[in-house]
Amino acid sequence: MKYVVTINDREYQIEILDENRIIVDGTQLEVDYLSVSGQPIYSLIVNGYSYEAFVSSSDDEWQVMMHGNLYDARVEDERERRLRAALRSLASEHMEFQLKAPMPGLVVVIPVSEGQEINKGDVLLILESMKMQNELKSPRAGTVRNIRVAPGASVEQKQVLLSVE
Amino acid sequence: MFNKVLIANRGEIAVRIIRACREMGLQTVAVYSEADRQALHVRYADEAFLIGPPLARESYLRIDKLIEVAKRSGADAVHPGYGFLAEREDFALACADEEITFIGPRPDAIARMGDKMIARKMVNSAGVPVVPGTMADEELPNDELLRLAPDIGFPLLIKATAGGGGKGMRAVHSLEEMPVLLQSARREAEASFGDGNVYLEKMIENARHIEFQILADEQGNMIHLGERECSIQRRHQKLLEEAPSPFIYHNEEFRRQMGEVAVKAAQSVNYNNAGTIEFIVDKDGNYFFLEMNTRLQVEHPITELITGLDIVKEQIRIARGRQLRYVQDDIKLKGWAIECRINAEDPYNNFLPSTGKIELSLLPTGPGVRVDTGVYPGFEITPYYDSMISKLIVWGETRAEAILRMRRALEEYRILGVKTNIPFHQHLLDQHRFMAGQFDTKFVEERFSMEEAEEGKVTHPEIAAILAAIVAHNQTQAAAQIVQRNERDTSNWKWVGRWERMHR
Numbered sequence: 001m002k003y004v005v006t007i008n009d010r011e012y013q014i015e016i017l018d019e020n021r022i023i024v025d026g027t028q029l030e031v032d033y034l035s036v037s038g039q040p041i042y043s044l045i046v047n048g049y050s051y052e053a054f055v056s057s058s059d060d061e062w063q064v065m066m067h068g069n070l071y072d073a074r075v076e077d078e079r080e081r082r083l084r085a086a087l088r089s090l091a092s093e094h095m096e097f098q099l100k101a102p103m104p105g106l107v108v109v110i111p112v113s114e115g116q117e118i119n120k121g122d123v124l125l126i127l128e129s130m131k132m133q134n135e136l137k138s139p140r141a142g143t144v145r146n147i148r149v150a151p152g153a154s155v156e157q158k159q160v161l162l163s164v165e
Numbered sequence: 166m167f168n169k170v171l172i173a174n175r176g177e178i179a180v181r182i183i184r185a186c187r188e189m190g191l192q193t194v195a196v197y198s199e200a201d202r203q204a205l206h207v208r209y210a211d212e213a214f215l216i217g218p219p220l221a222r223e224s225y226l227r228i229d230k231l232i233e234v235a236k237r238s239g240a241d242a243v244h245p246g247y248g249f250l251a252e253r254e255d256f257a258l259a260c261a262d263e264e265i266t267f268i269g270p271r272p273d274a275i276a277r278m279g280d281k282m283i284a285r286k287m288v289n290s291a292g293v294p295v296v297p298g299t300m301a302d303e304e305l306p307n308d309e310l311l312r313l314a315p316d317i318g319f320p321l322l323i324k325a326t327a328g329g330g331g332k333g334m335r336a337v338h339s340l341e342e343m344p345v346l347l348q349s350a351r352r353e354a355e356a357s358f359g360d361g362n363v364y365l366e367k368m369i370e371n372a373r374h375i376e377f378q379i380l381a382d383e384q385g386n387m388i389h390l391g392e393r394e395c396s397i398q399r400r401h402q403k404l405l406e407e408a409p410s411p412f413i414y415h416n417e418e419f420r421r422q423m424g425e426v427a428v429k430a431a432q433s434v435n436y437n438n439a440g441t442i443e444f445i446v447d448k449d450g451n452y453f454f455l456e457m458n459t460r461l462q463v464e465h466p467i468t469e470l471i472t473g474l475d476i477v478k479e480q481i482r483i484a485r486g487r488q489l490r491y492v493q494d495d496i497k498l499k500g501w502a503i504e505c506r507i508n509a510e511d512p513y514n515n516f517l518p519s520t521g522k523i524e525l526s527l528l529p530t531g532p533g534v535r536v537d538t539g540v541y542p543g544f545e546i547t548p549y550y551d552s553m554i555s556k557l558i559v560w561g562e563t564r565a566e567a568i569l570r571m572r573r574a575l576e577e578y579r580i581l582g583v584k585t586n587i588p589f590h591q592h593l594l595d596q597h598r599f600m601a602g603q604f605d606t607k608f609v610e611e612r613f614s615m616e617e618a619e620e621g622k623v624t625h626p627e628i629a630a631i632l633a634a635i636v637a638h639n640q641t642q643a644a645a646q647i648v649q650r651n652e653r654d655t656s657n658w659k660w661v662g663r664w665e666r667m668h669r
Contacts, residue, residue, distance in 0.1 A: 001638055005630040012630040016638050024631060033635050039525045039581055044632055051628050054581065055636045062637060064629040067576065068591030070513055071629035075637040102517050104548045130509075130518040130552040132400075133353075137515065157520070 004081055006074040096145070096165040099136060101155045105129030109151055110162075116144045118164065125149075125161055138164050166485050167242035167266050168192060171235045172206065173256075174246030175225060176539040177555060178461070179206035182244045185477035194238045196231060198224035200547045205539045212238050219549040225249045228259050235265050242266040242484065244477075248551070251460040252279050252329070268484040270459050274434045278457040281326045282364050284434075288454045291433035293426055296445060296453040298322075298366035307347050310365055314340060320368040323347060325354035325361075329458070331401020332357040336368060369445045369453065371605045374398065375410050376443040376458075377427035378468045380479055381436050382489045389424040390468050390476075391498050395443075397593065399516065399609045405590065406464040407503045408471050411564060411602030412446065423452060424493075430454055439465075439480045448605075463556070466537060467502035470560040501567040502560045505575065505590045507538075508552040512589035512615050518552045521545070524582035529574035533560045533567075546583050554585070564602075568594055589615065595622055 005012045015023040022029055032045040036052070044051045053066035064071040076084065108126040112118060123135045124144070142164040149161050169192035172179045179195060183206060186193045195210030200219035207213045214234045217224035224230070226249060235243060243260050245251040245267070257272040269275070278284045282301065289295045298317055299305060304326075305313075314321060314337070323346060325333030333354030335346040347363065355361035373396045381387040394410035395403045413420050427442035434457075441462050443455040465476045474491075483489070510516045523544045528536045538555030540546070546554060559574055561567030572594050575587055592615055593599055598608070 003634045003638065005634050007626045007630055007633075010626065012627060012634075014630060014634040016634065022631065022635070024627060029631075031631065031635070037525070040636075041525070041579060041581070042632055042636065044628065044635075046628065046631065051625065051632075053629065053632050054579070055632055057637075062633040064632050065588065066625060066629060066632075067623075068588050068595075069624055069629075070588060071626060071633075073629060073633035075633050102514070103520050129548045130520075130550065132518060132552070134517055135515065136517075 002078065004076050004078075006076075007071050096163050097138070097140060097142065098163050099124055099138075099161045101127060101157055101159045101161055102134075102136070103127075103129050104157050105134070105155060107149050107151050107153045107155060107161070108133055110147060110149070112144045112147075112162075114144055114147055118142060118144060124164070127155070136161070140164065167240075169194060169238065169240045170242045170244055170268070170481075171196065171231065171238065171240035171265075172210070172244050172246065173225070173231050173250055174244075174248070175201055175204060175206055175550065177537045177553070178246040178248075178463075178539075179204075180209060180539050181537055182246060182477055183209045185475060185481060188475075189478060189481060191481070192240075194234065194240045196225070196234055198549070200545075200549050203544060205541060205544075214238065219547065221249065221549065228253075228256050231256075232259055232263055232265070235260075236263065240265065242268055242481075244268040244480070245460065247458075247460050247463055252458070254279065266484050268438070268480050270436055270438045270440060274436050275459045277434045278436075278440075278459045279327065281324060281328060281456055284456060285364075285454070287433045288430040288457075291429055293430045293433070293454045294452065296366045296369060296455065299364045301364070304362045305364070307344065310347065310363070311340065311343060314343060314365060317365055317367050320370075322366045322368050323350040323363050324366055325350065325358060325363055327358035327360040327362065328354060329456075333361075333363065334401060369447050371448045371607075372396075373410070373412055373446045373605050374403075374443065374455070375412065375423075375446050375452070376441050376462075377424055378462075378465070378476070379427060379431045379436065379440045379442060380476075380483070380489060381431060381438060381440070382483050383437050383486055384488050385435075386489045386492075387428050387431060387436070388489060388491060388493045388496060389427050390472050390474065390496055392420065392423065393462075393464055393467055395464065396604055396606045397599075397609060398606055403464065403506065404508075404586070404609065405503065405505050405593065406467055407501065407564070407567070408467040409498055409501070414602075419450065426452075426454075430457065438483050439476055463506070463553070464504050466535060466556065466558045467504045470502035470535070470558065471498045471500055472496060473499070500560055500562050501564045502558060503567045503571050504556055504558045505571065506553050506586075507555045507557055507578070507580070507590075508586045509546045509554050509583040510552050510586050511584040512586045512592075514584075516586065516589075518548070519546070519584040520548050521583045523554075523580065525579060526581075527577070527579035529557065529577035531574075531577075533570050534574050535559070542582075554580070554583070568600065 002015045034043045056063050062073040105127040108128050110125050119141050125136045127134050145163045147162040171194040172182045183193045193210040195206045195213040196216045197207045198219050216230040250256040254272045254276040257267045260267040285295045320338045323335040333350050335350045337343050351361040378390040392410050393408045395406045397405040430442050441458040444452045445455050446452045509519045535558040540554050559570045561570050
């Protein structure tokens with residue numbers, strides 16, 4: 001099975017031949033791979049070099065945490081790659097961003113109002129949890145829409161708070 | 166002399182205190198909220214009592230419930246730990262009323278050091294330098310503070326008189342922005358301490374935060390156990406501490422002077438038991454009294470590692486009326502210790518707290534490594550309490566060895582289920598400025614980024630790519646097998662035979 005893995009804009013062509021042999025950018029490597037205690041921690045031996053990493057996935061990306069570095073990796077087979085290329089030309093910029101509560105907490109302040117134009121990095125809401133006031137910032141520029149909570153409200157994890165479009 | 170200690174706290178510090186009691190042959194009583202039935206301190210104590218719902222103000226902050234449990238269990242002493250009721254005069258008084266020994270200072274010392282304005286005046290009149298700022302006896306209204314501000318000079322800090330931990334604190338850079346900041350500081354102080362009173366202090370730039378550990382018995386003997394460097398902070402929350410301070414390092418004369426001043430500051434309120442004098446030190450080595458913490462500190466283990474003393478046991482001995490076993494000259498600092506506070510927060514996402522169940526916890530071990538924690542696999546990190554889940558502490562012969570050992574220990578540490586700030590510590594320990602000891606209290610906020618890797622740091626993006634591909638591939642294969650599980654490659658009879666053997 002062939003995959004294209006993208007990390008920091010660099011693409012790696014990876015073909016998995018069987019359990020112990022893979023080809024990375026044309027070079028064949030001997031690998032030994034094992035999950036530690038059935039957890040998403042993986043031990044990988046490549047040509048005699050031993051590595052250990054925590055691998056998790058969220059949305060359509062993989063996160064590899066290794067030696068104190070976090071690598072965001074996109075793993076695609078040929079079909080997924082074409083599909084994404086087609087989609088990208090269509091939308092993305094017009095997609096609505098929904099701000100969700102990253103943890104349960106109490107809404108302290110909402111410094112923005114509906115219809116307000118905001119920049120990337122602007123604070124959208126301050127949520128108090130674990131005795132800390134946490135600033136939730138906008139990942140992109142846009143217009144604030146649908147504020148669904150008010151200061152003083154208790155919110156659950158993943159509850160939609162407001163949208164930016 | 167008491168024999169049974171109630172620990173009015175939770176988490177790692179409750180476990181820490183139980184351990185000291187165990188080693189001294191004292192009985193222990195734990196208290197817990199509805200959110201903490203599974204907590205380690207409940208499991209380790211001899212007795213445990215439920216004191217209320219998860220919210221701290223309905224459980225761990227309920228003085229009446231704690232006193233009730235002490236009486237019911239026959240506990241004749243209380244250790245408050247840090248946070249919660251540790252610096253509350255009324256709690257110490259309530260214990261005294263019931264003839265329960267409070268393992269800590271006398272109530273009046275808590276009260277005087279607890280009011281930051283009174284503390285400033287007390288130590289200043291004892292000849293200890295304080296940061297320039299307002300020196301009033303009474304609460305000053307906003308218009309008065311606004312009038313005084315230009316004389317102190319900008320930038321300055323608004324601080325809560327009942328404060329601590331950065332709550333109700335605001336940096337002010339101009340008179341124009343001050344009214345709004347005063348309001349928000351008062352609001353936060355009111356919410357955190359039930360007291361919205363604030364005062365002003367000049368902001369010392371390029372400041373380092375260095376504190377001295379004090380031990381004082383009830384006979385009036387007082388010593389210090391050297392300093393701790395606590396400049397690595399984010400939003401006034403300490404993240405990494407080390408002892409000794411690289412700023413003082415081999416300057417024994419400077420340490421002796423500052424230590425003497427620290428003792429003088431504590432003596433100004435006739436302090437007893439363990440406490441900490443916090444100083445702000447500017448880049449020229451001028452130091453100012455900041456505040457006194459009238460309790461055990463989170464970072465006390467680094468002092469334990471370089472002095473060989475057990476501070477919690479010393480607290481208990483002092484509370485039992487024993488005289489200090491040491492004079493100042495007996496205290497010799499040996500080697501270097503570093504503590505990393507491991508918090509359930511995501512360093513890649515603005516340090517947002519992370520909640521959830523700990524799925525895996527593989528603790529670092531080996532030479533010179535200590536972990537103080539209250540969590541274990543299966544334990545749930547809830548949003549009710551602070552986000553610190555453990556303290557990783559290492560000792561080394563030199564600062565360099567301690568740093569290398571801490572890097573090694575952080576790499577060994579595996580926690581799954583919640584996000585942690587372990588990668589933050591790993592990045593920090595790679596910074597050249599950190600290694601050189603060149604940092605101040607603004608270092609993390611202003612000159613540190615998780616994105617920028619330090620030059621020369623080895624990375625393995627190709628290995629990460631291989632791992633991501635293999636894990637994704639296996640997941641797809643596993644999913645495909647689930648879909649096809651009814652298609653057996655052998656006859657049904659053979660399959661049934663295997664199945665029966667398997668379940669025999």
